[in-house]
Structures are given as C-alpha cells and as structure tokens.
Amino acid sequence: MNSVDQAIDYILSSAARRSTPVEILANERKNTSVSVQGRKVEQFSFAETRQVGVRIINGHHEGLAYSESLEPQSLDEMLTEAISNSRVIKKPYASTLRGGGAHPSMDFIYNPSLDTVSAEEKVQEALNMEAAAFDFDPRISNVAYAIYRDVWIRNTIANSSGLRANFQANSCSAGIMCLAKDSEGNVSAGEFTVSRDFGQLGAIANAKHAAKRTLDRLGARRPTTGRYTIVFENRIAEHLIEMVGSYFSAKAVDDGTSPLKGKLGQKIFSDAFTLADDPAHALGNASRPFDDEGYVGHKIPLVQNGRVENYLTNSVLAAKMKLPHTAHASRSPSSDLGVSPSNLIVEPGSKSLPELLKADGRVILITSILGMAGFRHTSGDFSLPVEGFLFENGKQVHGLKDFLISGNMLQLLNSIEAVGGDALMPLGSVICPSLLVRDLNVSGAS
Amino acid sequence: MIVNDSILNKVIEQAIAAGADFAEVYLEDTQTRQFSYLNSRPDKAVSGHTLGAGIRVLSGTEQIYTYTNDLSEEGLLRAAAQAGAALKVRSKGKFAAPLKLESLSGPTPVRVSAADKQWSNLKLMDEAARSVSSLITQVNAALNENRKHVQVFNSEGVNREERRNYLNAFAFAYAEDQGNKESGYERTAFLGSGDDWDKVNFREIAETAAAQSLRILKAEWAPAGEMPVLIDSAFGGVIFHEACGHGLETTSVARDASVFAGKLNEKVAHESVTAIDDGTLVNENGSLEMDDEGETTQRTVLIEKGILKSYIVDRLGARKTGFKITGSGRRQDYRFAPTSRMRNTFIAPGNSTFEEMLKDIDYGLYAKNLGGGSVVPGTGSYNFAVNEAFLVRNGKIEKQVKGASLIGTGIETLGRIVKVGQELKLAPGTCGSVSGMIPVTVGQPPLLVSKLTVGGKV
Numbered sequence: 078m079n080s081v082d083q084a085i086d087y088i089l090s091s092a093a094r095r096s097t098p099v100e101i102l103a104n105e106r107k108n109t110s111v112s113v114q115g116r117k118v119e120q121f122s123f124a125e126t127r128q129v130g131v132r133i134i135n136g137h138h139e140g141l142a143y144s145e146s147l148e149p150q151s152l153d154e155m156l157t158e159a160i161s162n163s164r165v166i167k168k169p170y171a172s173t174l175r176g177g178g179a180h181p182s183m184d185f186i187y188n189p190s191l192d193t194v195s196a197e198e199k200v201q202e203a204l205n206m207e208a209a210a211f212d213f214d215p216r217i218s219n220v221a222y223a224i225y226r227d228v229w230i231r232n233t234i235a236n237s238s239g240l241r242a243n244f245q246a247n248s249c250s251a252g253i254m255c256l257a258k259d260s261e262g263n264v265s266a267g268e269f270t271v272s273r274d275f276g277q278l279g280a281i282a283n284a285k286h287a288a289k290r291t292l293d294r295l296g297a298r299r300p301t302t303g304r305y306t307i308v309f310e311n312r313i314a315e316h317l318i319e320m321v322g323s324y325f326s327a328k329a330v331d332d333g334t335s336p337l338k339g340k341l342g343q344k345i346f347s348d349a350f351t352l353a354d355d356p357a358h359a360l361g362n363a364s365r366p367f368d369d370e371g372y373v374g375h376k377i378p379l380v381q382n383g384r385v386e387n388y389l390t391n392s393v394l395a396a397k398m399k400l401p402h403t404a405h406a407s408r409s410p411s412s413d414l415g416v417s418p419s420n421l422i423v424e425p426g427s428k429s430l431p432e433l434l435k436a437d438g439r440v441i442l443i444t445s446i447l448g449m450a451g452f453r454h455t456s457g458d459f460s461l462p463v464e465g466f467l468f469e470n471g472k473q474v475h476g477l478k479d480f481l482i483s484g485n486m487l488q489l490l491n492s493i494e495a496v497g498g499d500a501l502m503p504l505g506s507v508i509c510p511s512l513l514v515r516d517l518n519v520s521g522a523s
Numbered sequence: 524m525i526v527n528d529s530i531l532n533k534v535i536e537q538a539i540a541a542g543a544d545f546a547e548v549y550l551e552d553t554q555t556r557q558f559s560y561l562n563s564r565p566d567k568a569v570s571g572h573t574l575g576a577g578i579r580v581l582s583g584t585e586q587i588y589t590y591t592n593d594l595s596e597e598g599l600l601r602a603a604a605q606a607g608a609a610l611k612v613r614s615k616g617k618f619a620a621p622l623k624l625e626s627l628s629g630p631t632p633v634r635v636s637a638a639d640k641q642w643s644n645l646k647l648m649d650e651a652a653r654s655v656s657s658l659i660t661q662v663n664a665a666l667n668e669n670r671k672h673v674q675v676f677n678s679e680g681v682n683r684e685e686r687r688n689y690l691n692a693f694a695f696a697y698a699e700d701q702g703n704k705e706s707g708y709e710r711t712a713f714l715g716s717g718d719d720w721d722k723v724n725f726r727e728i729a730e731t732a733a734a735q736s737l738r739i740l741k742a743e744w745a746p747a748g749e750m751p752v753l754i755d756s757a758f759g760g761v762i763f764h765e766a767c768g769h770g771l772e773t774t775s776v777a778r779d780a781s782v783f784a785g786k787l788n789e790k791v792a793h794e795s796v797t798a799i800d801d802g803t804l805v806n807e808n809g810s811l812e813m814d815d816e817g818e819t820t821q822r823t824v825l826i827e828k829g830i831l832k833s834y835i836v837d838r839l840g841a842r843k844t845g846f847k848i849t850g851s852g853r854r855q856d857y858r859f860a861p862t863s864r865m866r867n868t869f870i871a872p873g874n875s876t877f878e879e880m881l882k883d884i885d886y887g888l889y890a891k892n893l894g895g896g897s898v899v900p901g902t903g904s905y906n907f908a909v910n911e912a913f914l915v916r917n918g919k920i921e922k923q924v925k926g927a928s929l930i931g932t933g934i935e936t937l938g939r940i941v942k943v944g945q946e947l948k949l950a951p952g953t954c955g956s957v958s959g960m961i962p963v964t965v966g967q968p969p970l971l972v973s974k975l976t977v978g979g980k981v
Contacts, residue, residue, distance in 0.1 A: 114778055120860065121609050122588040126575065142570040145592045151572060162568035165642065169562075196609060221780040221901040256780065256901045262932070263782070265901045302748040304981055332561060333661045334697055336704055413567045448897035450908040451928030451978065453739075455697060455706035460745075460928035460978035462906035479904065481928055481978025483747065520747035520978040 081105055081127050084147040085235050088131060091156055092237060099156070100132040100174055100236040102369065102410045108228040109196070111203040114220070116211070118200055130410025133159040134174065137167050143411040170397045172414070175371040177239035183366040185359055186246040188273040191227065194249075198275070199225050202251065206280040210255050213288035216295070221254040221265060225280065232365075240371045248273050248362065250504075251280035255291040264297055264476065266290035266445070269504050271362065290444070293466070297476030300467065300521040306437040307482065307517045308430070310444050311499050313463075315507040318352070318421055320452055320459075321486055322507070325354070325379050326405075326416040327388040327398055336457050336487060337385060346383040347493040351424035353378050354389060354405070361420030363506035367404070374404035374419065383491070389416050423509040426496030433497050433513045435471035441519065442466045442473075443482070457486035460520075480521035489514055524624055524674060524684060525550040526576070530596045531676040534578065534603045535618055539678055541607020543580035543587075544614035545838075547677035548599070549815060550576050551857045558638070559665035560645035563653070566663075568638075575857035580606045582614040584843050588860040619680040627685040627812035637717070641666050644692070644720065648729035652696040655733035658740070661697040664729065666690075668717070675817030683817045689808070689962060690715050691951075694729045698736040707735030708910070712808045712951035712962060719806075735892065735911060738923055745912055745927035745979030751887035752929060752975045753880050753915065758893050758950035760869050760965035762972075763798055765896040765905040766933040767791075771825055771833075772851075772863040773840025774957055775900040782903035782934055783831065791831045792937035795873050798826040800835060802850060802866035808951035809866040809963040816852035816861050823849045825868075826937075837863040855959025862958040869966035873943025880942050880971040882918040888927060888977055889913040889920055895952075903933035928978040936972060944968035 081103045092099040110122040129152070130143035140163025144155040207223035227249035235241040254267035268287040272278045309317060329335035355376040358364055367373050370392055378386045390398070391406035391414060407417035434440050443465040451460040460483040467474045497511035531548055538546035553573040559566050576599060577590040587606045591598055648664035669691070674684040693710035709731040711723055754762055767783070775781035783791065792798075802811045802820030811820040816838050824832050836844070837852035840863045852861035881889065889912065896907025909927045913920045931939075949966035 118585055118611055120586040120588060122590075122860065123605070123609070124590040124858065126590065126592050126858070140568055142572075144572040144574075146572060146574045147592075151574075155570070155572065158570035161638075162570060165565050165638070166568050167564070200611075219779055219901070221778060254901065263902045265899060299976075302981060332663075333699070334704075334706075411569065411571055413569065447899055447904060447930075448895075448906040448928075450895035450897065451906065451926075453705070453908075453926070455704045458926045460908070460926045462904070462928060462930045462978070478902075479930060479932070479976065481747075481906075481930055481976065483744070483926055483928075483978050483980055518747055518980045520976055520981075523748040523750075 081129060081233065084129055084152060085233065087149060088152055088156065089235060089237065091153060095156065095160070097160060098134045098174060098237045100134065101129065101234070102408065103127065103129045103233040104410055105231040106228065109199055109226065111200050111225045113203045113207045113223050116204060116208060121200065128410045131155060131159045132414065133163040134172050135163055137171050138163045139166050139168055139172065141413060170393050172393050174236040174238040175240050177241065180242045180366050181373060183244060183357065183364060186244070186364050188247060191247050191249060191273060191275055192229065194275045202280050206251055206253055206284045209281040209284040210253055210288045213285050214292055216257050216292055217255050217288050218258050219256040221256055223253045224251065226250050234369065234371045242367060242371060244366050249275055249278055251278055251283055253284045253287045255287045257291045257295055259295045264291060264294040266294055271502065271504050294476035297478040299479045300441065300477050300519055302521050302523060303519055304516050305519050306440045306515045308433045308440055308442045309512045310442055311497065311501050311509060311511045312504065313443050313446060314509040314512045315503060315505065316446055318423060318507045318509050319505060322418040322421050325389050325418060327390040327394040327400060328416045330388050331394060331398060334455060340385045341388065342385065344384040345487065346380055346490045348382045349426060349493050349496050350380055350383055350490055352380040353422050354418050354420065355422055356419035358420040358422060360502055360508060361506060362503055363419040365419065368406040369408045370406040372404035372406065377403045389418060391416050419506065421507045423496065425498045425500055425510045428495050428497050430497055430499050430511050431471060433495060433511055434468045436495070436513050438470055440468045441477060442468055459484060459486055480519055483518040483520060525552050525672065526594055528621065528624065528682065530599060532621065534599045535676065535678050537600055538578065538580045538603045538607050539616045539618045541604065542610050542613030543582055543607060544616035545581040545678055547579045547675065548576055549857055550674040552672045554670045556668045557665065558641045558645060559663065560649050561663050563649050565642060573856060577857040577860065578602050578606050579860055580610060581839065582610050582612045584839065585610065585612050586839055586860060590857050616678060618678045621676060621680050621682040623682065625683045627683060640720070644725045648694050648725050651726040651729035652694060652733040655730055656698070656737055658698045658700050658737060659696050659733050660699045662729070663695040666692045673815065675815065677817060681817040683813055685812050688714060688716060690719060692723055692725065692728060694732040696729070696733040696736045698740045700740055703740060705736050705740040707732040707739065709735070710951065714806045714810055738911060739925050742923040742925035745888065745924035745977055746914065747977060747979040747981050749974050749976050751884050752972050752977070753884060753887070753889045754970055754972065755891045756944065756946060756948035756967055756969050758952065758965060759890065760950065760967040761893050761896050761907050761952065763870050763967060764865060764868055764965045765898045765907055766931060766936045767798065768865045768868050769898045769956065770900050770903060770933050772835045773837060773844050773846065774862045776834050777840055777843035780901045786831050789831055790829050791934055792826050792829040793940045794829040795943045796826055796829055796937060796940050797871040798869070799824050799871060800865050800868045804867050807867045807949060807964045811866065814850045814852045815854045818848055818850040818852060820866065821850040835863045835865060837861055853958060853961050855961055859958040864956060864958060864961055865954060865963050867949065867964035869947060869949060870943060870968065870970065872945050872947045872968045875942040875944050877944055877969050880944065880969060881915060883942070883971060884915045884918060887915050889915050890929065904930065905933060906930045924979065926979055930976045930978065936975065939973045940970050941973045942971040944970060
C-alpha cells in the first residue's frame with residue numbers, strides 16, 4: 078500500500094467489516110537537518126516517514142494500536158491488536174466520534190515556498206550561520222553546534238462516523254551555541270530562531286546575537302547565596318509557562334495530579350498575570366484547525382488577572398466533569414486520548430525590559446535554564462540550574478554562572494510584580510514577555 | 524533478517540558508487556506493548572509496530588543520513604541514491620563482500636508475556652501503593668515490553684542482527700495532605716523474556732514509590748549554598764553520567780567542545796575514582812551484544828585511579844579523533860544516526876564505609892535518591908535533581924529535606940570525590956542526547972563529594 082490515504086481507506090473498510098467503530102490518526106512527516114562544524118558540513122540528514130494509529134471505540138471499551146508498516150497484513154494486525162486491547166480497557170465514560178463536517182482552513186500554518194528551498198540553500202544557511210559566529214570576534218573559540226532544520230507534517234483524522242479531515246504545516250529553525258574561554262574555562266551561550274519563511278529565519282543575526290552574548294559572559298561569576306529580585310527574560314519566561322501548561326488539563330485535574338484541582342474560580346496568581354490558550358494564533362507554533370478528535374477550538378481564557386477561569390477539555394472530559402468543551406483533545410497515532418494546551422499566550426504588560434531591570438538597585442536577569450530535572454511537577458516546587466547577568470541600577474555588570482533558583486511555581490506566578498511588553502515570535506507554543514518577581518531564593522557561593 | 528541480503532547489497536553498491544567511502548543500512552522492526560493502570564482500573568493498552576531503515580554514507584568525516592519507512596527495494600535504493608547525491612566530498616570507497624548474516628540475540632530468548640498476568644501485576648502495584656497510607660490519592664502503574672529486532676549491514680562486510688527484549692515497569696504514587704501534593708516514583712528496567720517478569724517485585728516498586736511520596740510531602744526545604752554531599756549508591760551514579768560521561772563521548776570530544784578533550788592519560792579525578800562503561804553486563808538496561816553500528820559491545824575502563832584512560836568512541840568519532848572504536852555507537856531508533864553513547868556506566872567500589880563518610884560531614888547533605896540531570900558539555904556544567912535528601916549535622920542524619928538540585932562542573936567535581944564506598948549498586952535509566960533516548964544503567968557505591976552547590980531555600 079503506497080499512501081496513507083489508501084491505508085486509511087483500507088482500515089475504514091476493514092473495521093466496517095468487523096462492525097467496529099474506529100478513529101484513525103495518521104501523521105506524515107518530512108524533515109531535513111544540516112549540522113556544520115569547522116566551516117564544513119558535518120551531517121546532512123533528510124527523511125520521509127509516516128505512522129498510522131487506530132482507536133477502537135466500543136461503548137465504554139477502547140483500545141489502541143499503531144503501525145509504521147502500511148502493508149494490508151500489518152494494518153489488519155493493528156486492528157486485531159486494538160480490538161483485543163479494547164476488551165480490557167473500560168472507560169468510565171463512553172467516547173463519541175465526531176461526524177463529518179466542514180473545518181476552517183488555516184493557511185498561515187503552511188508556507189508552500191518553504192518546500193521549494195533547495196538542499197544547497199539549507200547547507201549554505203548553516204555554513205553562513207557558523208561563519209557569522211566565528212567571524213563576529215576572534216574570541217569565539219568554538220561553535221559547539223550550528224544546526225539548520227525544517228519539518229513538514231500532514232496530520233489526518235478519519236473515523237467511522239464520516240469524519241475525514243487533514244491539515245499540513247511546515248516551519249524551519251536554526252540553532253547555534255558558541256564558546257569562548259576565560260581564566261576559569263569555557264563560557265557558552267546559545268540562540269534559536271523559528272520561522273515559516275526561510276527568508277525571514279534570521280539565522281545569521283541569531284548567530285551574531287549568540288556570539289555577542291557568549292562574549293558578554295566572559296568573566297562570569299557565581300552570585301552569593303541569598304534572595305534576589307529576578308527578571309526572567311522572555312525566552313526563559315516561555316519555559317516557565319510551558320512547565321505549568323499541563324496544570325490546566327482537565328485530565329490532570331480529574332486524575333488528581335494537577336495542583337489546580339479545586340482552584341477554578343479562585344484567585345491564586347498575581348493581578349498582573351493573565352493567560353489564554355489560542356489554537357488559531359497567527360504566530361503560534363501549535364496552531365491547528367482542529368484538535369485530535371476533529372473538533373474546532375477557539376481562544377479560551379485560562380487566568381484573568383490572577384483568577385483561574387477555565388480548564389482545557391476534550392469531548393469526554395467536558396461531559397464527565399460538566400465543563401465547557403474547549404476542543405483540546407490531544408493524542409498521536411501511538412498514544413491515548415488526553416488533553417493538551419495549544420498556544421499559551423501571556424497578556425503583555427507595558428514595561429520594557431530595561432524598565433524591569435531597574436526595578437531594584439540589584440537585579441538578576443535569568444537568560445538560560447540548564448536543566449529541568451529539578452522541577453517537581455506535582456507540587457510545583459523547583460530547584461533549577463540557571464545562568465544570567467547581574468544588573469545594578471539598570472546597568473549590566475557581569476555574567477552570572479553556577480547557581481540555582483528555588484521556589485514553587487504557583488507561588489512564583491502569584492508573586493509576579495510586572496509583565497514586560499517584549500514577547501517574541503515563539504520558539505515553541507508559548508508567547509510570553511519578560512517577567513519580574515521579587516525575593517526569589519538563589520543558591521550560589523557561600 | 525528484516526530485508527534480504529541481495530537488496531542490501533544493491534543499496535550499499537549504489538551508495539559507494541555515488542562517492543561514499545563507507546555505507547551502512549540499519550534496519551529496525553520493533554513491536555511494543557504498553558499497559559497502564561490509573562484510578563484503580565486498567566487505563567490504557569497500546570500495541571505498536573515500528574518499522575524503518577536508516578541509510579548512512581560517509582566520505583571522510585562528512586556524514587549523510589536518511590531514513591524511511593519504505594523498505595521495498597525501490598524505496599531503499601531511492602534513499603541510497605539521494606544520500607549519495609548529497610555528499611559534498613566524493614571518495615573512492617570499496618565494498619567488501621558482506622559476510623553471511625550473523626544472528627545475535629539478547630541474553631534470554633524472546634517471549635511475549637500473557638496480557639492477563641500483566642494486568643494482575645498492575646492491580647497488585649495499585650493496591651500495594653494505596654495500602655501504604657490513606658494519604659495516597661492516586662497511583663499510575665505501567666508495564667512496557669519492547670521487542671526490538673535490529674540488523675546492520677555495511678560496506679566493510681558487517682552483516683549482523685540482534686534481538687533485544689526490553690522490560691520496563693514503573694509506579695507513580697501521589698500523596699495529598701491538607702492541600703499539598705507530592706509524588707514518588709520507582710522503576711525497574713532490564714533485558715529479558717516475558718518469563719522474567721516473575722523476577723520483579725512489583726509490590727516493592729509500588730510501596731517504594733508510595734513511601735517516597737509521603738516522605739517528600741512532609742519534608743522541609745533543603746538549605747541553600749555550598750556544602751559536602753554524601754551521594755548514595757545505585758541511581759546516585761547519575762552524577763558520573765552527567766558530570767563526566769557525556770563529556771567523554773567523542774561527539775563532544777571531537778568538536779573540542781568538552782572539558783575532557785585532550786586530557787587522555789592525565790589525572791582528571793581523585794585517585795579513589797575508577798569509572799567503567801560496560802555493555803557486556805548480563806541483562807542490564809544498557810547491555811548489548813552489538814552496538815547500533817554492528818560492533819561487538821565492550822567493557823571500557825574510562826578512568827582508572829583518577830587517570831583518564833579512554834573516551835567513548837563510535838565510528839564517526841573514531842574517524843575524527845583517531846581513537847579506537849569502543850563499540851559505543853547507539854541510537855534510539857532508525858530515525859537517528861548513531862553517535863557515541865554510554866551503556867552501563869558506573870564508579871567501581873572503594874574502601875570507605877558509609878559511616879566513615881557520614882562522620883566526615885559537619886554540616887551537609889546526604890542525597891539518598893536522585894532524579895534526572897543534564898550537562899552542558901562545552902562548559903562541563905552539570906545538574907541533577909535530588910528526590911530524597913537528608914540534612915547531616917555533626918556526622919549524624921538530622922532530618923529529611925526536599926527541593927535540592929545539585930550543580931557543579933565535571934572535572935572540578937571529580938576532583939572533589941574524596942571517599943568511595945564499598946558496595947556498588949546499579950539502577951536503570953533513560954539517557955537523552957543527540958541520537959535520541961536510549962536505555963542505560965548508572966551506578967556507584969556511596970561516595971562523598973567535599974563540596975557541591977545545593978539549590979534550596981535561604
């Protein structure tokens with residue numbers, strides 16, 4: 078069987094013969110990756126793959142299976158496995174399959190011109206990026222990596238109730254990490270950029286920015302252990318919001334694993350904090366015309382001036398928990414039905430980053446989180462390794478390294494004193510400006 | 524075999540003719556079954572079939588990699604032609620006639636276990652965790668079986684296949700008291716057949732997760748700042764994995780982006796430290812018969828009495844650095860080109876007793892149970908989370924504390940390991956890096972680090 082569409086036709090027919098209601102998800106993917114090292118191509122990688130998965134729904138019973146082989150025998154085995162699995166799994170509430178119907182187009186998530194960029198242009202972009210970093214200043218001693226990537230996806234959903242819809246999306250990205258040496262060893266800084274337009278990617282400007290920030294880090298020191306006023310730079314603030322995104326999942330609330338359980342309607346965050354989820358945001362990398370059950374979503378307020386307004390739901394949890402159906406079903410061909418945010422958007426404030434950095438005589442700007450293992454998802458407690466810069470009276474003094482920040486994420490969002498107005502085109506699915514908090518624990522030199 | 528030799532011969536011939544000096548086909552056919560239990564009932568059952576090929580061509584140190592689900596002759600030849608055409612530097616390679624297929628298999632024959640037995644084990648875990656305390660409000664238990672069949676066929680005559688059967692069981696327990704929530708986690712993972720599930724103490728896994736969640740729930744915050752840290756055995760070995768192991772992979776060393784580059788045969792650690800990366804251990808999570816480049820796995824002494832003895836070397840890393848391959852080319856699946864990766868990595872036992880090490884601490888931390896971590900190889904800055912820790916004062920354990928991540932830099936920390944304990948224990952883990960997420964083992968005896976930065980509250 079040559080195409081995913083043919084495989085879907087085959088599965089629908091086969092399931093109908095077995096009198097089994099089925100939902101099919103198929104993901105097709107093409108991607109390219111170029112990494113360069115020492116002004117030469119280190120690796121050029123390209124690929125074309127697909128995966129098809131079925132969710133068998135038989136009353137309260139559900140079973141899942143997936144396959145990367147589209148041979149009829151493999152597809153039949155997949156259906157048999159899913160049916161077998163469904164005999165064991167009995168859900169407390171029955172899922173229903175969405176029927177056929179129109180879906181809005183979302184043309185902005187697919188840029189046909191990106192598909193026409195040649196392999197040579199991609200390789201040159203990666204080489205130019207690395208060269209821009211090396212040529213920026215002779216003190217750039219090495220480039221740890223310089224990578225160009227692009228991806229095209231086509232997601233299809235079909236079911237026994239007549240739904241059949243798909244969308245395609247593409248984007249390209251570039252990332253670089255530069256190194257420079259000082260008396261204590263290496264310092265580094267990395268930058269990433271994402272775009273749906275190859276011409277707008279800005280990989281070279283990105284590389285120069287990484288190189289400059291690396292040089293700014295020369296002579297970085299450890300801060301003394303204590304409590305500090307902190308500004309999370311916009312890119313880092315995106316990470317913080319991403320960490321708590323799943324707290325708004327009605328599934329996590331229903332399972333009792335979200336600390337937001339029982340908090341609906343309560344004001345538990347700062348007045349300055351307003352958050353929404355928008356699956357149709359023009360800048361969002363998670364924009365999609367429909368969710369993974371085929372339902373069309375729209376902008377949902379999650380937090381309004383600190384008050385929890387909504388949880389995100391799929392059709393099953395909306396019915397079970399008697400909540401509005403927000404169309405945030407998420408699953409892949411290989412995973413079970415759940416709930417996930419799409420694009421999370423923090424409402425910007427009015428202050429610029431320089432204004433935030435003048436909030437106190439001494440302010441630490443956090444510019445990098447080095448690892449996420451120290452975030453305890455269930456409680457929101459965190460102890461995270463970070464890097465940044467010390468500012469005194471709004472002026473950058475020196476880089477900071479080898480320290481941690483500690484606290485609780487819910488308390489941190491409650492202590493936001495000001496939100497900046499400097500949100501960037503997101504790297505992932507969060508749009509967030511810089512955030513100012515006071516009195517955060519910093520572990521560094523004794 | 525996954526694809527017959529005559530097709531693979533054509534693929535390699537085509538790649539070599541295009542100007543590669545080395546060509547390789549990696550084939551993978553994996554069956555997975557995942558069962559999970561939530562809300563005290565079966566929650567999820569997923570069966571999966573992963574099938575694909577990765578084709579790699581090298582010309583000197585330039586690497587072209589492509590992968591596809593299309594394992595037909597036409598699909599593989601098309602991918603090989605595209606890979607060859609993408610080479611910027613052309614070489615004149617030779618195609619050594621491949622040997623007859625050599626079949627390797629994991630240390631035990633593969634058998635799929637009965638699903639009904641799996642569900643009984645999951646029910647047992649759910650009940651065991653909940654029986655620890657009425658404060659346990661949720662349990663998520665899961666069993667995964669992953670039957671992986673890989674074949675490597677290359678232009679140097681390698682034609683080998685291996686079957687690896689991974690078993691993985693874990694439990695998350697959630698505790699709640701007066702509006703505060705915490706979770707505990709325990710897992711086991713190893714190579715084995717379906718029959719080997721009988722060796723697993725499911726009750727102990729669940730009870731450990733539950734007891735951990737309750738202890739963390741009641742713990743106060745760890746102190747902040749620099750102090751001596753006694754790191755316990757087993758998963759404590761993640762400190763070496765992060766602080767040192769990644770920096771010894773030729774992926775970083777060849778780029779001169781590792782603090783360990785150029786330090787072979789130099790003293791990089793305290794003389795009490797000997798560290799080994801061993802793929803030959805029976806049934807451990809990171810064990811292999813061959814690596815994902817078809818090389819026989821090895822036991823590699825990395826550091827001996829503080830002296831750096833070897834890096835972790837894959838094929839491309841060997842070309843770039845001139846070091847001998849250590850059978851360490853690994854990848855998550857066919858979507859990733861192989862790179863140098865750790866297998867079962869541990870610090871060898873020393874002479875100190877636990878009590879001696881504890882006694883050396885005036886004010887510090889005993890890190891009993893560690894979580895995950897990461898490292899920036901270029902700077903050597905590593906970090907890892909501590910799930911369970913205890914404050915130590917005047918050589919005695921005083922009270923449990925939470926929220927402590929630890930940071931340091933690789934070489935500096937190795938130099939600060941001042942005592943190594945006697946009892947080596949291993950623990951399974953999953954390592955993420957350039958070539959994806961792979962099963963590994965970490966391990967160590969208890970060891971004392973004279974100074975680390977602890978991320979707690981002031």
